[in-house]
Amino acid sequence: DAGVIQSPRHEVTEMGQEVTLRCKPISGHNSLFWYRQTMMRGLELLIYFNNNVPIDDSGMPEDRFSAKMPNASFSTLKIQPSEPRDSAVYFCASSLQQQETQYFGPGTRLLVL
Amino acid sequence: SQQGEEDPQALSIQEGENATMNCSYKTSINNLQWYRQNSGRGLVHLILIRSNEREKHSGRLRVTLDTSKKSSSLLITASRAADTASYFCATAPTGTASKLTFGTGTRLQVTL
Numbered sequence: 001d002a003g004v005i006q007s008p009r010h011e012v013t014e015m016g017q018e019v020t021l022r023c024k025p026i027s028g029h030n031s032l033f034w035y036r037q038t039m040m041r042g043l044e045l046l047i048y049f050n051n052n053v054p055i056d057d058s059g060m061p062e063d064r065f066s067a068k069m070p071n072a073s074f075s076t077l078k079i080q081p082s083e084p085r086d087s088a089v090y091f092c093a094s095s096l097q098q099q100e101t102q103y104f105g106p107g108t109r110l111l112v113l
Numbered sequence: 114s115q116q117g118e119e120d121p122q123a124l125s126i127q128e129g130e131n132a133t134m135n136c137s138y139k140t141s142i143n144n145l146q147w148y149r150q151n152s153g154r155g156l157v158h159l160i161l162i163r164s165n166e167r168e169k170h171s172g173r174l175r176v177t178l179d180t181s182k183k184s185s186s187l188l189i190t191a192s193r194a195a196d197t198a199s200y201f202c203a204t205a206p207t208g209t210a211s212k213l214t215f216g217t218g219t220r221l222q223v224t225l
Contacts, residue, residue, distance in 0.1 A: 004155075042215075043201070043218075045215075048212060055212075091155055098212055099205035099212070099213055100144075102148075104155030106155050
């Protein structure tokens, strides 16, 4: 298996632009997680899905952030409009079940100017 | 809130020495996991230990779990420069609806 796939790996955009991050989980995994990591705040869970259904989005910073999982093999995290404080590394992870081992993607390094 | 707290925040040792990192948490758990993160990379799972287990080994890694003290330790024996990374514990609280929660990590530096 190729592992969790994220795209793009790097994104540089200007404030106010829409940003879409993409994730392909490991085939057969039922849970998918979106994290954000910064030096100041560490690793933060934004939202997670079980069987394509959002279970907990309490970590989503504000209405500018939205996430979807239209099917078992694809998820997106969208920021609209983006702001400089959104600059971070965004990780997607998947697991067989929500409390079991999580497999992380390589991350998307986002810079909002 | 349920969260693993690692101690120390940073650790610097020489190659060949052992490194010990600790994790404390607040409420009952189903399992506790340790992850490693190399600079600029995603987290990589190392070991999962369940609440009914006390010790687990994987190569040069040894993990212990003391549920009465709500703490865990990760021991890396005979450390190598390649072990330089941040190490995170993650706790899975009891209650099937609860999610895994990551701590703030220990930054390990292994020098030659």
